[in-house]
Amino acid sequence: MNYAGRFNSFVFKGQTVYEAIDAYKQMRGITHLEFNYPEHFAGIDLEELKRRMTPLRVNGLAIRWRREWLRGNFTNDDPGLRRRAVQLAKDGCDVCRAIGGSVVTLWFENDGFEYAFQTDYETCWNLMVEGIREVCDYAPDLKISVEYKPYEEREFAMIDSTGMVMYLIDCVDRPNIGCTLDFCHMLMKHDLPAYGLALAASKGRLYGLHMNDGYGYKDSGMIFGSVNFSLCAEFVYYLERYGYNGVVFFDTFPIREESKAECQANLDVFELIKAKVDRVGKEEIARVVAEHDGIAAQRLITELMK
Numbered sequence: 001m002n003y004a005g006r007f008n009s010f011v012f013k014g015q016t017v018y019e020a021i022d023a024y025k026q027m028r029g030i031t032h033l034e035f036n037y038p039e040h041f042a043g044i045d046l047e048e049l050k051r052r053m054t055p056l057r058v059n060g061l062a063i064r065w066r067r068e069w070l071r072g073n074f075t076n077d078d079p080g081l082r083r084r085a086v087q088l089a090k091d092g093c094d095v096c097r098a099i100g101g102s103v104v105t106l107w108f109e110n111d112g113f114e115y116a117f118q119t120d121y122e123t124c125w126n127l128m129v130e131g132i133r134e135v136c137d138y139a140p141d142l143k144i145s146v147e148y149k150p151y152e153e154r155e156f157a158m159i160d161s162t163g164m165v166m167y168l169i170d171c172v173d174r175p176n177i178g179c180t181l182d183f184c185h186m187l188m189k190h191d192l193p194a195y196g197l198a199l200a201a202s203k204g205r206l207y208g209l210h211m212n213d214g215y216g217y218k219d220s221g222m223i224f225g226s227v228n229f230s231l232c233a234e235f236v237y238y239l240e241r242y243g244y245n246g247v248v249f250f251d252t253f254p255i256r257e258e259s260k261a262e263c264q265a266n267l268d269v270f271e272l273i274k275a276k277v278d279r280v281g282k283e284e285i286a287r288v289v290a291e292h293d294g295i296a297a298q299r300l301i302t303e304l305m306k
């Protein structure tokens, strides 16, 4: 498996990007880096960055629009700001390519609404589709991956569920559009994580993973497998079944925990759950799934817990 951790687990505690890279190099199993653009590139020389990160590779980067676009990224009612929001994503594509990455993740933190009568839904949907299409066409050599989240920062997000992101992919209608699935975001929406995975992967549109765990009512960002063992095991099984060969990125929030140990704990438990799935075997799991029976499923979960 390819693994990456979250830079802000270190940066939010005052460490530099280079210090975080050094920490990742010391962990067992980390293979890739995943940046935020533009925040992690302030004052960074790309050639220097490439030297410092070797032998780690870059998966890609996530665009962060942040507060300047509070009224919307791609649905902003100010045409100039909207244009700059699309341009920021295109600039991110250039940087991603320059450092050897292949996936640009778009999470539309500001595209949503709070009030009835606040939004013309059809107009805004079309702005989302057209903006994303423009980014896809700008960088046909990169994977443009939309990460959905049901709410936070807005009360309602434009792209709020597995179903919505699959519909979006259909509307954008480009070969390089896909999605990144965040485990906590799926739980927040009461989307069954493995179900969404199967829909996206079966269409060849699963470009990224944000692995974490939580209680479902917010973006808890806890260690993978800490809360929902059975759902995590099912998720790993379907990753193997569809031959996912992208990066497993741990999108967790070690606010009180030591960041390096927390990332390593994620990676170790993911490997353990993967080993359990492999021990039981894909064929045996498929046989149980085919029974379509709750008790048989629970017997399998019990077996996986051993």
Ligand SMILES: [Mn+2]
Residues within 6 Å of the ligand: 147, 182, 210, 251
């Ligand atoms: Mn995420």
